[in-house]
Amino acid sequence: MRFHAFALLLPLAFFGAAAAQDAAPEPPALRLDLAAGSLPPLAARLPAVPRRDLPAREDWQPGRYGGSLTMLARGGRDARDLVLFGYARLVVWDESLTLVPDILESVEVAQARSFTLTLREGHRWSDGQPFTTEDFRFWWEDVANNRELSPEGLPQALLADGQPPEVEILDARRIRFTWPAPNARFLPALAAADPLFIYRPAHYLKAFHARHGDRDQLDRAATAIGLQSWAELFHRKDRLFFFDNPELPTLQPWMNTSAPPAERFVAKRNPYFHRVDAEGRQLPYIDEVILAGTEPRLIPAKAASGESDLQARGLSFQDGAALKQAEKEGRIKVHLWPIGRGAQLALYPNFNAASPGWRDLLRDLRFRRALSLGIDRDELNEVLYQGTALPGANALLPGSPLYEEADRSAWAAHDPKQANALLDELGMTWKDPDGIRHLPDGRRAELVIETADVDPSEVDALEVIRSQWAKLGIAVLVRSQPRQAARQRVGAGATTMSLFYGLANGLATPDSSPAELAPTSEQQNNWPLWGLHYESGGKAGEAPSLLAARRLLELYRDWSEAAGVERQQAIWREMLVIHADQVFTIGLLGAVRQPVVANPRLRNLPAEADYMYDPGAYFGRYRTDTLWFAEK
16 A cells, blocks of 8 residues: 655654744734633644645745635535545545545554554644544444444444454554454545544543443433434534534634534634644644535526635536636636546446346346447537547546556447447347337337436436437436435436446545445445445345456455555456446546636645545645635
8 A cells, every 4th residue: 555654754853843833923813812821822732743744736835824715515514515625634645646644643554454553742632632542442442333323333444354453552642453354445444535533532522422421311411402312412413524513622624613504604723733834833824714505506606706715516617608707807716627537427327227127138238338339429528518528438537547548448439330239139129110229028218317416517418318329229318306316216226327427536546445346335326236235244235146246346355455556456457447348337528627716815726636526525635724815
């Protein structure tokens, strides 16, 4: 596993760093608390060895304190965007997609199965209480291994060869996780956009835990607010990712101060945040972040008028012209970042469809290949993105070290002659007067494609595909519903085919998880029951029936227990070849440009960068704690 242990170099420069800390000015926003004595001085708030590495971009520059950064969000949601963009994790993916320590001072890995995590001496939660291995012990013993709080058992990333780790608390700063076999999933899970939080603020949450308090009293407190048990009350308080409990201490750069329901979540700087700049000044530079709720349909107009200081959510390529006009008028600055998905949109045949006729047909490789060959992606590119996107299958992008052109081009050329030949070979030769074929079981080939309104280009994309597939003798009907309803229909087998985002990580490295390529989750639209079978340890769902899908699952397990990058890379390559050749999803276009709107005074935002959820948490890996505002 690639892991850059820059923390090993920090002690060499420690004395210079300490001197810089003593001389560094305090953030002006804290001056009243400092004057009142409610906060200790900077040297007492920072860890002995703060995180000091900074972005290496040529345009990055030290900043100035102050300002409030507003972002638009869908109204009524929780404040999880603050955790995404803050991106403080035990370890993180940096801008080169290398894992580096963040909250941790260092990680020592032995034989890919033993991980010794060392905390930063003197690190504190946002309320000033010490952050120690007691917070890890509390989570492990009282949360992860408590049946009432974790009835489904340990997360998959904490199992290697089906076995849990041995957890040793070595001292107040060091904890070791050891598995009987290598566990390649562990560190990437800690660095994820929605991470595996293996710690909790024990000093705060113990008050809501039956082992540390009065169970009956906690149950009564839960009932009083409409909950059924102390465990539900605990979960209501334990919201590290959803970030909507202002009382919960945090390690993020900003602390949420607003409780839901709220149309505005206001987050103030964390006075105990563990990162500093080269001059020893405590980060973040920006004092306050606001998530302002609004109607999704209004986000483009509000972003164009300058109501957001940093915005990508709710914007699409189709908004580009209006945003560029606003940029000419000086209200905003517009960047166009390539989206890091393997495909912006992909078609997902549901191998677990309830209809036997459609299910059998979708599981026939010839049918999937025919559908892919029947799509003219160049036409789609011109219609949807003015020819700026990258046509091809749902595969990795050229920026990935694992990229091979053969994966993107597999069965992705427009070849209606070969597509028709494959359909004829399937026995679909009976056509109605309008040219629409019939399935082998006799029914008319009317394929319903369901969407969840995830992208504004869906309707236009499906209109083009409807026209192209009609020439093959396949009629397309479109059904649209909210995302949650769409997920439920897919899982129930009511959906035959769906349109959704492609691979989330189109820039994968060998130590990135290849879980997307195998049936590992019930949230996967092409094989929800097979994924559920894996997630439940065989207790629910169905075992994969296709040999190629079973092989992908075997390879994913091999990757999870691989020791060394070379072995991981070999497994990735085999999985990518199988996934592409078997057309388990039908990708359309990749590297679509995402508009990123910024306040013209905002500094240290990359002019161009990859835009992706995981790995990297959208803006997170570009260090939002180092953004700052130039003077007016």
